[in-house]
Amino acid sequence: DSGVTQTPKHLITATGQRVTLRCSPRSGDLSVYWYQQSLDQGLQFLIQYYNGEERAKGNILERFSAQQFPDLHSELNLSSLELGDSALYFCASSSRTDSLGYTFGSGTRLTVV
Amino acid sequence: AQTVTQSQPEMSVQEAETVTLSCTYDTSENNYYLFWYKQPPSRQMILVIRQEAYKQQNATENRFSVNFQKAAKSFSLKISDSQLGDTAMYFCASTESYRDDKIIFGKGTRLHILP
Numbered sequence: 001d002s003g004v005t006q007t008p009k010h011l012i013t014a015t016g017q018r019v020t021l022r023c024s025p026r027s028g029d030l031s032v033y034w035y036q037q038s039l040d041q042g043l044q045f046l047i048q049y050y051n052g053e054e055r056a057k058g059n060i061l062e063r064f065s066a067q068q069f070p071d072l073h074s075e076l077n078l079s080s081l082e083l084g085d086s087a088l089y090f091c092a093s094s095s096r097t098d099s100l101g102y103t104f105g106s107g108t109r110l111t112v113v
Numbered sequence: 114a115q116t117v118t119q120s121q122p123e124m125s126v127q128e129a130e131t132v133t134l135s136c137t138y139d140t141s142e143n144n145y146y147l148f149w150y151k152q153p154p155s156r157q158m159i160l161v162i163r164q165e166a167y168k169q170q171n172a173t174e175n176r177f178s179v180n181f182q183k184a185a186k187s188f189s190l191k192i193s194d195s196q197l198g199d200t201a202m203y204f205c206a207s208t209e210s211y212r213d214d215k216i217i218f219g220k221g222t223r224l225h226i227l228p
Binding site for chain 2 (some may be wrong): 002013031033035041042043045050055056062079088090092094101102103107109
C-alpha cells in the first residue's frame with residue numbers, strides 16, 4: 001500500500017456520461033497530481049493542486065475538471081465522455097519538502113463504451 | 114517545452130544479463146530532478162531511482178544504477194543481474210527545475226526478461 005488511495009479501481013460507463021474519480025493523498029502530502037495513461041502510452045500530466053489551489057495545468061481537456069478539498073483529497077471530474085477517454089487515471093501525491101519523486105496510487109481504470 | 118525521450122520502445126534480455134535503457138531530456142534549467150519509474154503488469158507506478166542534477170555522482174540502488182551525463186542531457190538506467198521480476202515498462206521522467214515538482218514522463222521502454 002503506497003498510502004495514496006484511489007477510488008474506484010474500475011469504472012465502466014457509456015459515452016456522454018459524467019464520472020468522478022477520487023484520490024486521497026498520502027498523509028502529510030499537500031500536493032496532488034493527476035495523470036492520464038492511455039493504452040500502452042506514457043503518462044500525460046493533467047493537473048496539479050497544492051493545498052487546495054491549482055498549481056499547474058497540463059493538457060487537460062475542457063470537459064475535465066478537478067479540485068482539491070480542505071481535507072486534501074482530490075476529485076477529477078470527466079464529463080461528456082468519449083471512447084477516447086478510456087484510460088488509466090493515476091493520482092500521485094508529494095510533500096513540498098520532498099521534491100524527489102511522487103507516490104502514486106494504483107489508478108482508476110476507466111472504460112467508456 | 115520540457116521533453117523526455119526514450120528511443121527504445123521495447124527490449125529483451127536473458128535473465129542475469131545486464132541491460133541499459135536510454136533516456137534523453139531537455140530543460141533550460143541547471144538544477145532539476147531525474148527519475149526512473151517501473152510499471153509492472155500490475156500497472157502500479159514504482160519509483161526505481163532518482164538523481165539530483167546538481168550531484169555529479171551517479172545514483173545507485175542495489176542492482177539499479179544510472180549514467181547521468183548532464184552536458185549531453187542523458188540519463189540512462191542500467192539493470193545488473195536482471196531478474197524475471199524486472200519485466201516491466203520503464204519510464205524516464207524529469208522535473209524542469211528543482212523548484213518545479215511537476216514531473217514529465219517519457220513514453221516508456223517495455224523490458225522483457227527472458228528465462
